[in-house]
Every structure is written in structure tokens, then in C-alpha cells.
Amino acid sequence: MPKKPKLKTGLYHQDHDPKITNLFKQLKPQPQLVGTAFSHRKIGQEELRITQSEWILLENLVKFLRSFREAVEILSSQKTCTMNVALVFRSEIMDVLKLNQDDDALIMLSLKSNMMKKMSKRFPVTKPIVAAALLDNRFMSMTEIEFF
Secondary structure: OOOOOOOOOOOOOOOOOHHHHHHHHHHOOOHHHHHHHOOOOOOOOHHHOOOHHHHHHHHHHHHHHHHHHHHHHHHHHOOOOOHHHHHHHHHHHHHHHHOOOOOOOHHHHHHHHHHHHHHHHHOOOOHHHHHHHHHOHHHOOOHHHHHO
16 A cells, blocks of 8 residues: 655745854844944945844744745645645645734735735635645645635
8 A cells, every 4th residue: 555645734944044044143133233234335324224123024024934935845845746735835825824913013914914815816726726635635624625
């Protein structure tokens, strides 16, 4: 009996670029270093300084976008047809977009809202996608299938 393929349906963190992550972690507590790096510029020097709220926004944006990178990496690493997981990933992306944290900046809330509005147009739930998910018994209990 052939083994069932295992699919990681939870978004996970797998850092493929530790240099950038480490750089961000090192610079985050020391925003004055960034300001010093740009201090040789005479015009617009104040505009190049990153405030504490901007650091927090950058950190939240990196976390938010990492979810999409991970979904793309999982899909692109599949060695077989991936139409059966399209509904799963759409569902997970929608969960990420619906997750609003109390400390989310207005720009993050706006970004999530705009992306949610575009999901039904760009990634609609169609009969072939639902049929592919139904044929994979791992996804039989998805609420998206019940509502379709």
C-alpha cells in the first residue's frame, strides 16, 4: 500500500535568508545606526531616520509577508499536482488576512482589508478546486467545501 503524501497545512517559519533576518534583528534595537549611516547626506537627512513606530510597522510587515512566502514555498516544493491544496492555502491565507491584532497599524489593517477584497476575484472558489479538495480525503472536513 503506497504511503499517503504528507502536507504541512499550517503556515510554518523556515528562514531561508538568515543574513537579512539577523541584520534586521541587530538593527531593530539600534535605529540610531541607520540614521548615522545616512548622516553624510545633507538633504532630507531627517526623512531617512526610522522612528520606533516605523520599526514596529516594518517588523509586523515582515511577519505578515512571511506567511505568503511560506505558502508559495510549500506549493512550489510539491512534486505532484497541487490543485488539491489550492483551497487549503486559500483558506489559510484568508485566516492570515482576517487575523487583526490590537496593535496593528492602520496601514496594516488597510493592506489586509484590500487583499481580502481581491481574494475572491483573483483566487475564486470554483467547482474544479472544490472537486480536487474533495478527492483528497485529508480535506473532507473543510468548511469551504460545506459552504460551496
